[in-house]
Amino acid sequence: MRTLLLRNWFGNVRSLSSPQIICRHFSNETKNFYDLVVIGGGIVGVASAREILLRFPKLKVAVVEKESKLATHQTGHNSGVIHAGLYYKPGSLKAKLCVKGLKLIYDYLDKNNIPYKKCGKLVVATRKDELETLQNLYSRSLENGVPDVRLIDGKEISAIEPHCLGLKAVHSPHTGIVDWALVTNYFAKEFQQLGGEILLNFNVTKFSESSSPGYPVSITSKDGKQISTKYGLACAGLQSDIIARLSGGAKFPAIIPFRGEYLLLKHEFEHLVNGNIYPVPNPNLPFLGVHFTPRLDGSIWLGPNAVLAFKKEGYRWTDFDLNEFTSIVTNPGFIKLALKYPAFGLKEFYKSCNLNYQVQDLKQYIPNLERNWVEKGPSGVRAQALSVEGELIEDFFFETGNQYPGEFILHCRNAPSPGATSSMAIAEMITDKLNNLFHLSNLNN
Template identity: 30%
Template sequence: MITIDILIIGAGVVGLATAAHVAQRFSSASVTVLERHSKFGQETSSRNSEVIHAGIYYPPGSLKARLCVAGNRMLYDFCHEENVPYQRIGKLIVAADEHEMATLHKLLVTGRENGVHDLRLLDADEIACLEPRVSACGALYSPSTGIIDSHRLMAQLEYRALRSRVIIAYSHEVVALAPKGAATMVVYRTPSGSEEKITCRCLVNAAGLNADRIAAGIGIDCDTAGYCLSFCKGEYFALPQSKARVLSHLIYPPPFKDLRGLGIHVTKSLDGRVRLGPNAFYVSQLDYSVDAAHAVKFYESIKPYLPFVELKDLQPDMAGIRPKLQGPGQPFHDFVIHREEERGLPGVINLIGIESPGLTSCLSIAQMVGDLIAETMYS
């Protein structure tokens, strides 16, 4: 049976960022990534708004706040250095009335506490200068919010990892795990259907939608640990180019109070297309279809601030599913990024509930995982 130093389960954006980081940081370590799909980023990493968030929404001191603010700067630097397409187009969080303006004032305070120092409140005239077709009495402007080509980002992270001699095994699905002394034994199914084993000194669980299943597979009681995931689906509808071209920024409403989502908003892609979404509702199965009947609710949600959009403009586009630790009706839950030493698994690092702002935070998460690996293998 092969024994390696570091095994990463999952080749989404966080798994790839972690592989690239640890292979460069621990140059003598052997690093392997197992991914059940035939290529990288087939789930949450490729089905999202592709937004580089600033770090406005999350409770001060939370991992989501800290890693998003740090990740924002790291990701812009990475994109510049590695020629990954991006645009720092900015975001307007708009208010329809004084009640929503009060929410924006609170977001301004939270954002500044988190270290986002370029936020600015705008009045209706200032909004009109930036977005003449948007209707709002005020807005919170975030110039450091942007958009990115997430596929190119993952491709570059994969390239960096491979250049550092990481082995990435696609179509290899983990089917069983077991502690083996201070190490972990992993059983995986190969593309041919046969099962093989590998042992690792350090296991990084970056399995996204299946992260709780991987944690349970190594013997962790996910109910007790608070690791059980809920699937939260978000659908998107596209606008025609005639309406898309009049918008220059990302346009968001105030977020839900429980932060289960950020509300149906305007997202722009690098090629100029505009999507509306996502909504947020819990599902029990992975299903990426878009219910065309939901267009009415989308239209009703965006009509107050996009009065020029008509119901007939909305066309079903795509859907994504997020692995949320926050179940229906529950309050905000932070990322779990934890070395399981107190559970007798010092070589196991679990990444659970890595949803938004996971894309923005991928490099800062990788750095944090690297710190935990240093404690595990090099302390």
């Protein structure tokens, strides 16, 4: 059972335990038949499973997850930010789902007494050549309907973040922080209370034709476990392209893993940062850049950089898999991306090796920051979807195959940030898609 320690912002230190998740004991002697199986125990998969049973309570639904616990990878390794929808192209799914998801998730957190903090966010321009991009970002956030967003001057920046210097900033007061793995476990507990089943240590390696009438898809795990289902939903994150291809899906978009490495402010310097401090994004580069992110335990994460991981789940430099690495670096989309941004890629690798260089980036926003005030912190891996042309797939991407067994499975092949913030809104959209494709309402009668 996971325990979250909360200090600083919530008074005295106290702990909040995750709700107990019960994995059903798997047996090949029992009838492992389902109306729908969700592949992937991250926040999008579990939120969708919960929403499916809220909408269609008579269905028999299972979540299968290859790890020994839920939310192990992207959900459990991200910065914990509740995004408000500043960056995303107006009219895109990301923009619509983020703003809707923001309200849904805050309502859910309040209803279930899950701790969070609306610490706010500043996107800070430190140079005159960033002001036009900042203005465009502000206009975009207004068009997206981001609540209570403002464009503020340097004096107001100092009032919100006394140690931060900037010319102007976009202020989003409703940006917050939360533990997304904890939220996922709350979703999972509710899913179980609705009758859903969770099968852990179930690493899907094969989809095939089932011999059981009415259950056309057989799903086999790496260790030979087998279940049958009428329909499937794959929300497999870093493994989403592999899972899609197992059921006859297209080779692209491909998932390329980028590791983000954070620094930590030492405890005695955590007072330097109150909320999220972000740079103005460079429209010519694919990532947001380093930023300051508070956590619920009071720690302050600095970063991340963005370096190529040597395997899909490569959280350290030493995590290496020859087959995965070869597949990544020979991918035509990745080759084109690397050729497009060679200087950026080299700079990120250099940051990983030289903390002084990363601190210099951060000093643009908090000038009195010193190298000996920081230490190495955690890392996460981002599942970056790429087209064959090497273009970043920025929006949500869904696919259903047109041949057996893919025709019975909906794949969420890309759920980028703000996927966690948007998870409840994504779950509603996915459930609508599943009902339109597979007529779940008829199964629910």
